[in-house]
Amino acid sequence: MMKIVSQTRLWVLLASTLITVFISGSSAAQTFALPPPETDVIGKVDYVYAKHEDTLADIAREWGLGYEEIVRANPDIDPWLPGSGSKVILPTQYVLPRAPREGVVVNISEMRLYYFPKPAKDEPAQVVTYPISVGRVDWATPLGLTKIVSKRKDPTWRPPASILKEHADNGDPLPSVVPPGPDNPLGKFALNLGIPGYLIHGTNKPAGVGMQVTHGCMRLYPENIKSLFESVDVGVNVRLVDQPTKVGWLNNTLYIEVHEALGQADETDSSDKTTAVKAIIDATHEREASIEWSRLRLVVDQASGLPVPISLPLSEQPALKLESNVVSLSE
Numbered sequence: 001m002m003k004i005v006s007q008t009r010l011w012v013l014l015a016s017t018l019i020t021v022f023i024s025g026s027s028a029a030q031t032f033a034l035p036p037p038e039t040d041v042i043g044k045v046d047y048v049y050a051k052h053e054d055t056l057a058d059i060a061r062e063w064g065l066g067y068e069e070i071v072r073a074n075p076d077i078d079p080w081l082p083g084s085g086s087k088v089i090l091p092t093q094y095v096l097p098r099a100p101r102e103g104v105v106v107n108i109s110e111m112r113l114y115y116f117p118k119p120a121k122d123e124p125a126q127v128v129t130y131p132i133s134v135g136r137v138d139w140a141t142p143l144g145l146t147k148i149v150s151k152r153k154d155p156t157w158r159p160p161a162s163i164l165k166e167h168a169d170n171g172d173p174l175p176s177v178v179p180p181g182p183d184n185p186l187g188k189f190a191l192n193l194g195i196p197g198y199l200i201h202g203t204n205k206p207a208g209v210g211m212q213v214t215h216g217c218m219r220l221y222p223e224n225i226k227s228l229f230e231s232v233d234v235g236v237n238v239r240l241v242d243q244p245t246k247v248g249w250l251n252n253t254l255y256i257e258v259h260e261a262l263g264q265a266d267e268t269d270s271s272d273k274t275t276a277v278k279a280i281i282d283a284t285h286e287r288e289a290s291i292e293w294s295r296l297r298l299v300v301d302q303a304s305g306l307p308v309p310i311s312l313p314l315s316e317q318p319a320l321k322l323e324s325n326v327v328s329l330s331e
Contacts (some may be wrong), residue, residue, distance in 0.1 A: 068111060070090070104239070109242050113132050113228075145239050148234050151189075156180060157184055188202055203225075
């Protein structure tokens with residue numbers, strides 16, 4: 001056990017170093033050391049002070065974040081007029097999705113993509129993460145396992161009949177073929193998936209990254225899709241999952257990260273709490289945790305997208321049986 005703890009602490013130190021190198025004051029991707037299997041949390045929450053001309057959208061793009069995630073992390077700040085000197089939280093800490101740490105993993109409700117490149121010989125494994133836009137409620141991004149089947153630079157876009165009809169009905173007709181250029185919504189790079197009609201691509205409207213606005217495809221900032229396009233290979237697996245609630249470990253502390261479940265506005269509040277409890281049960285099959293239930297209720301209600309510790313040291317409080325708290329948590 002002591003060996004595991006020591007390795008985890010070493011990883012945390014290395015991960016903090018990588019954060020400083022790769023995301024400090026740049027629009028580059030967030031790249032972290034891949035943690036050992038017993039650790040699920042990467043990065044750290046940070047903050048910056050807004051300049052007079054900043055919007056939250058500007059700050060989000062500079063720090064590799066999407067629009068909705070920075071707004072939810074800063075509910076008391078005007079997104080368009082933060083104000084000079086305002087302290088803006090950067091939600092740059094993440095619980096990794098519960099999925100194999102390989103290839104590409106897209107978490108729909110989080111509106112975030114994780115890429116696990118194969119490390120070169122004698123090089124440490126890393127995880128790279130990008131904010132994305134996903135499909136609207138009526139054009140949902142599909143779930144399941146697929147792969148990248150082709151890569152296209154300066155792609156031509158041929159809108160499907162359904163999109164042509166939608167635009168025509170709205171009085172905004174589209175051409176049947178959109179050539180490469182500034183008017184092409186695919187941007188400069190596109191990755192075709194094995195699911196026909198669905199892509200991971202760039203955009204000519206970067207302000208929409210981090211929103212639920214697409215026809216099912218996944219959009220990245222122009223600089224992010226360029227980076228992903230250059231590093232990912234054809235044939236790489238892509239797992240499309242929807243985990244609005246993620247639970248994971250860091251330094252023997254259990255964390256929870258809660259996002260609004262996209263497309264589930266009609267579901268009750270209690271279902272969100274039940275989902276959280278089920279995720280905790282799944283994460284504690286082999287490791288005990290003493291849950292701070294009042295904090296858990298607050299975190300689920302806020303759905304800020306920020307990872308929050310919800311366990312107490314075992315020396316402070318005896319572990320509670322999760323099954324006995326499901327009902328009270330949902331009340």
